[in-house]
Amino acid sequence: MTNNIISFPHLGNYSIPIYYFLSHVTKNPIKIAPPITKKTLELGSKYSPDFVCLPFKYNLGNFIESLEEGASILLQAGGGCRYGYYGEVQCQILKDLGYDFKFVSFLDDAKLNPKTIYKALKSINPKLSKIRYLYYLTTTMFMINCLDKIENYIRLNIGFEVKSQSFKNLEKRMLSDFKKSKGVISILKKYRKYKKLFKSLPINKPKNCLKIGVIGELYTSMEQFSSYFIEENLAKYNIEIKRYTNLTYLLIKKQFNLKKLLKKARNYVTYELGADGLDNVARTIDLIEKNYDGIVHIKPFGCTPEIGAIPIINKICKQNKMPIIYFSFDSQTSDEGIKTRLEALADMLKERRKK
Amino acid sequence: MQKCYLGIDIGSISTKGVIINQNNDILYSDYIWTEGNPIDAVKRLLKSLEKNFDKEKYQIVGVGTTGSARKLIGTILNASIIKNEITAHAIGTISKYPDIKTILEIGGQDSKIILVEDKIVTDYAMNTLCAAGTGSFLSSQAKRLNIDVKDFGNIALTSTNPTKIAARCTVFAESDLVHKAQMGYKKEDIIAGLCKSVALNYLNNVGKGKKIKSPIIFQGGVSKNIGVKKAFESLLKKEVIVDENGHLMGALGVAILAQNEKEINFDFNITNLNFTTIGVECDKCPNHCEIITIRKDNKLIDAWGNRCERGAIKN
Structure with a gap:
């Protein structure tokens, strides 16, 4: 078992800490999936249900490319939306394609926590001690x-x-x-x-440069390839970018944040919206309070929690005259269209500033 | 010698050009079909502009390009500014109609809505994913019904009972249209229904969630179709303005923007040069970036489309 190569899907630059973690808690060789390219998405789309959300396709593409390069243990996590079903469906698709591998899910009974991760890792490395695991989890x-x-x-x-x-x-x-x-x-x-x-x-x-907040679904926020490098492209127009979503937030801060978010969004939302829906409503209010110049909301095509959040966000922005544009990414999006809209946004914000 | 500025809007279907003076008055303008070849279209456009151009009196000191081929043509003409069509249209329209609030625009392949307040763009949207309800859809349906797209609007006006046609998607609209025709609906009713479906589709897609306030102006190639204009008026219950120069607003806007740039010396000679574009597929990684290279008399002048340094093409 210790010769089997472990691999996992990409998420922005986080393949580095995940690689670090796995290389210390298992004895297996670790393979970081080949960098995401158009081919990854093509492979993923080819074998995915057409209407599944976009991150599923990227993850599946990563798995296929890893398997082709010799990986035989695949890791997957899960979360509060359809992401919770990714693992099982992807495992089945890959099995149907005839690949031979062991699929390890960090989820147990739809829950993801240090205990379930430990249990999953034990199945790869039975000798893993709790102390070693906890030390490397913390580092x-x-x-x-x-x-x-x-x-x-x-x-x-x-x-x-x-x-x-x-x-x-x-x-x-x-x-x-x-x-x-x-x-x-x-x-x-x-x-x-x-x-x-x-x-x-x-x-x-300059001291008072344009400031834009990028909010939205977590995968497209963190995996820049899937949003056609929206942050980089926006920054090019001399804009400061603020983003809330990162793993520090999702893994640590988010669980203590619910009450604060509900309080902030109390005029608009009474309950959670699933995944990061409520977070994004609260972020919209936060960005308005902090006098940001504009907001960009991004999501993959078919992201249900964000579809629920958008009308609320739209209303808040209308009431406060906050400029906002929405992007919905799928495998067919053209990057020229995105650049046109971003340039128009930058022009619009500059003109507003002049007034 | 008076200073003047050239603005060119190279769309998917038509190419528009204006030459303006420092007071934003249009001195010369022209409008031709792109015919799938933007470089050739611009050469033809420049030739026809040059014919009337008074070289003794005027000197072009700024060039701006906009529209979907703005980068290609901007590079070739060595333009002072290359601007997206949303900004260009807004600036052009505001210069003519200072108190405009809403700009509706339907072109050959795209449609957009721009909301303006106090001469400043406050919101905009552009169609994504699909070209439903744009000019190309109307012209292909005109062909199917065997009428000239120019007569579309006037035929639509003769109808008293527009047929209902599914408006959400071009494919559905087309099959619905065939179905209605086979059921025996009159041609003018179908055409009027089609115009209405274009307006409805627009308001449900790009216009969704946008507060459309008067005064409203309707632009782009489709605005020449009086049937669609009437459909907008009846759906919005507001008056819709169509300017006879509505198709030139993008070119006008980018010419105005060129006034603020560094002055250049533009020469019509450019029409005699030979430009070629070659698409190259980079094979250094599975991204397979499509890189466009532009050559002027066989000398590389620019290339773009690569995602990373490895795909950079240099001389």
Whole structure:
């Protein structure tokens, strides 16, 4: 069993902390799925039900590409919407395609928590001790938190870089460096080092630049390929980007946040909307309170929780005269159309500022 | 010598050009079919503009491009500004109608709505995924019914009892249209129904959730169809303006934008140069980016379409 290669679907840059985690809690070789390309999506779409949400197709494409490169243990998690069914359906599709593999779900009885993850990992590495597991779970969370903090800094400043690609190149270097982390101290050292390096990159940022909040579904928010690199493309117009969704938020902060969110959105929402629906309503209000210039709402085609949230968000924005545009991504979206709308948004916000 | 500015709007179906002076007055304008070849269309457009152009009196110091081929043509003409059609249309229209509140636009392949308040765009939307209810749909249905698309509007007006036609999707609309024709509905009723379905489809898609306030202006190629204009008026219960220069608003807007850019020296000679575009598929990863290269007299002047550095094509 220890020779079997483990693989898992991509989610933005988080393949690095997940790789780090798995390489310490199992004895198997770990394979990060090949980078997402158009081919990944084509493969995923080909074998997925047509009307399933977009992340399902990307995940399935990742699995197929990993299997083709020799992986034989596939990991999948789940969450509060259709994401909870991904694992079982994908496992069945891949089995029907004739692949031979072991499918390990972090979910148990539709729940995802440290206990269920431990149970799942035990099935791969029976000798895994609780202490070792907990230590690496914590350090991995720490690494995720460090990366999220740096990514936040990148989003705020990448639109103002003096030398083009300087942020992207340093980010690449940082990720490959983090991949080689050992323990907490080495992660902390790397975090401090790259924080300093990023802050030393020359930027040309005016004091009152345009600010846009990107809200919406979690996968399209975090996996930039699936949103046609919307943050990068927006930042190009000299805009500061704010995004709430990241793994630090989803895995840690979110569970303590429900009451706060309901309070913030109390004029509009009485109950949860499923997945991040309520969060996005509260974020809309937050962005308005913080005087942001505009909001971009993104979701994959067919995302039910966000479809429920959109009319509420639309109403809030109308009442407060907050400019907002919506994007719904699917496998057929053209990136020219997205760029046209983003440029129009940037123009519109600039004109509003002049008044 | 007076300074003037050239604005070109290269759409999927037609190419529009204007030359304006510093007061935003249109000095020359022209309107031709793109015929699937934007470079050739622009050359023809420039030739016809040049014919009337008074070179003794005027000098073009700014060039702007907009429309779906804006980048290609902008590169070739070395334009001072390349702008998306939403901004260009808004600026062009506001310059002519300062108190306009809503701009409805239906073109060959796209449709959009722009909401304006105090001369500033406050909201906009553009059709996604599908070209239902745009000009290309109307012209293909005109062919099916064997009438000239130019007569569409006037025939629609003769109908007193427009047929109901499914408006959600082009494919459904088409099969519904065939069905209604086979059932024996009169041609003018079907045509009037089609016009209504275009307006309804527009309001249910791009117009969804948008507050449409007067004054309303209707632009784009389809605005020349009086049947659709009437359909909008009856659905919105408001007056809809159609400007005779409505098709030029995008070109006008981008010409106005060119006024704020650095001055260049534009020469009509460009029509004599030979431009070729070649699409290359990058095979360095499975993304297979489609890279467009543009050559001027066989010398590479620009290339784009690559997602990463590896696909960059240089001289």
